[in-house]
Amino acid sequence: MGSSALKHNSPKSPRQTRSIAPFLLTFFILFGIWLLLSGRFDGLHISLGVISCLIVAFLSSDLLFTSSETKGMTVTWLRFLRYIPWLLHQVFLANIHVLYLTFHPRMMDLIDPEIIRFRSKLKSNISLLTFANSITLTPGTITVYVSVYGDFQVHAIDKPSGRPLPGEMEERVGRIFSE
């Protein structure tokens, strides 16, 4: 998986190499959301939904899936779905930790805010983005800055929150995007 945003400068425009798969995928995602939000299943509403979803999918399918290679994408999405429960578990654990800090009477002694700098092994834009958002989502750490080369600055509320970085989360994000 290469970084898709950088490859847009190649001589072939992405529109030419694009297959039908991103278009169909966009259409089904949009139509699913339409059905969910409208909640009416009669002919008029469904046909209106199909028409508008077709138009929007035609215009913007290359925005949602910038990469023209779709073969590895299904696997990536499946691995991403498997990553979410682990992330939620981590978020929950870390939330309890911050909650404990908040109500602790001697909170000022426990916390020790600092900015951690490290360089990530991850290369592609999408994996860096996922990693940075995962860090921010985990309480006790906020991503301050990420460069294209993977330089991270993370604000950590105390030592235990910042210690696991980059660590296991980076490993797992790397495994999703097979890096």
Add this chain to the structure above:
Amino acid sequence: MNIIVIIFLVLGLIFFTGGSVGIIRFPDFYSRLHPAGKLDTTGLLMTMLAAALYTIQDFSTESLLTGLKIMLIVVFVFITGPTATHAIVDAGIRAGLRPWTKKEKAD
């Protein structure tokens, strides 16, 4: 079923309370964002889960759709929450505000 809903609601409210108390108690701008941005996310997850469970109690297509819509709120907040927190932190760093550390307190 009602008991589960109540448990989730109370848990969510505890997280919300923690977030609000944290905003007051933490020492500086950056560390205040930790409880503000994240405890709210979990609090929202809990309360919305409770609302969704309460809605699908009398099971029908309508109530299922409403429950799914409520869970969609959680998904959107989980995407926008970290992004907004990061934007605020980034703005703070760009404006030149130095994070509070233990060492500065010792001076």
